[in-house]
Amino acid sequence: MHSASNPLGWTGYEDSLVRAREATGAEESVTYGQVLIGDTDVMLVEFDFRFLGGSVGTATGDRLVHAFSTARAHGIPVVSLLATGGSRMQEGMFSLLQLQRVAQECYLNRESGIPHIAVLRNPTTGGVWASLGAGADIILGISGAQVAFGGKRVRSAEDADNPAFTAEGQYAAGQIDAVVTPESLPDVLSGWLDLLTGGTPEPADVPKALGHTELPATGWEAVQRARDPRRPGAAAYLESYFDSYALINGDRSGGVDSGVLCGIGRRGDRSIAFAAQTGTATQSAGYRTASRLITLADRFGIPVLTLIDTPGAANDAASESSGLAAAISGAFSAVAAAHIPVTTLVIGEGGSGGALALAGAGRTWITPDAYFSVIGPQAAAAILKRDPDEVSALADQLRLRPQDLLDLGIVAGIA
Structure with a gap:
């Protein structure tokens, strides 16, 4: 039977949603809300991999759109904590289309000068990495996390455990800005938020010369x-x-x-x-x-x-x-x-x-x-x-x- 929550009429999908809600206590794979990180008010978006692999369906897309648009309306940064297998297969192309909606919101926030920090947790794969994650201003990877467009189950056998598909591998390839531990993450986030929101229009001071003071003769x-x-x-x-x-x-x-x-x-x-x-x-x-x-x-x-x-x-x-x-x-x-x-x-x-x-x-x-x-x-x-x-x-x-x-x-x- 087709419905707004089961657009393809996927057999057993409603039961899977019920079990995921009971296991996590959440309505969807994404929760969001305004919190303080350090001294900065932010919109925190968090994926729960226990909820159908942190996958994105239509309702998830609605939540992401609302989170980003609310941050834009209030002029506050977004911090995304990712842990996802990508799009939700049970919703087919309706799920995949959410990536366009997310990319649009990321673009609008970027044009509005709203900072976005993405944290790639284990695992971060699929279209969410390629849209929400890779589109962030600062990208942090949790040490040891699997980070890849193609998840482990869809990669070739010889690539299944290649270190390129980890946070460390993505860092070595210049795709993410830092690899951090879960313990250091709060301080790292607080530091980056201070830096991204502390700009003023005055030019940078010219540094003092640290070497010779006399000029060269020739x-x-x-x-x-x-x-x-x-x-x-x-x-x-x-x-x-x-x-x-x-x-x-x-x-x-x-x-x-x-x-x-x-x-x-x-x-x-x-x-x-x-x-x-x-x-x-x-x-x-x-x-x-x-x-x-x-x-x-x-x-x-x-x-x-x-x-x-x-x-x-x-x-x-x-x-x-x-x-x-x-x-x-x-x-x-x-x-x-x-x-x-x-x-x-x-x-x-x-x-x-x-x-x-x-x-x-x-x-x-x-x-x-x-x-x-x-x-x-x-x-x-x-x-x-x-x-x-x-x-x-x-x-x-x-x-x-x-x-x-x-x-x-x-x-x-x-x-």
């Missing part, structure tokens, strides 16, 4: 200083600048570049987002992660600080195959489109467009230990077919010292 000295491994790097600047900070991870497209640190930090009573190069050649995933960070910060009114330190973009075959030019273009676009101010400090090497892609137009400073150039002097010598012994002279001709860049109007000041 262009080649500037290059050598910037390449000195003893020079303070991004990690030192972040530790000095922020009271505390949390990192995001990966480009959500399968890539991670450990040479770019992206996240949000607390400085005084406000949040500041950051994208910091660490001295290596920046990969496609690094630019995509930085773009994701800048776009996220812009949505929540959080100013951005970028720290430039790279000899340039990675130029190997793997980088070209992974869409390097498009990734650099995306970073330029993210900076250009941002409504929030992007403040930049060049703390080491500023090599070509690979460095410029993360620079705030008109808001770029440089330290005495850094240089910024259209290209490095060795590469310039190779392109111009100059002898290697002309490299130091080329460094002077490129006018790449901090004081040269200030005289030319390229930077706003020397930190």
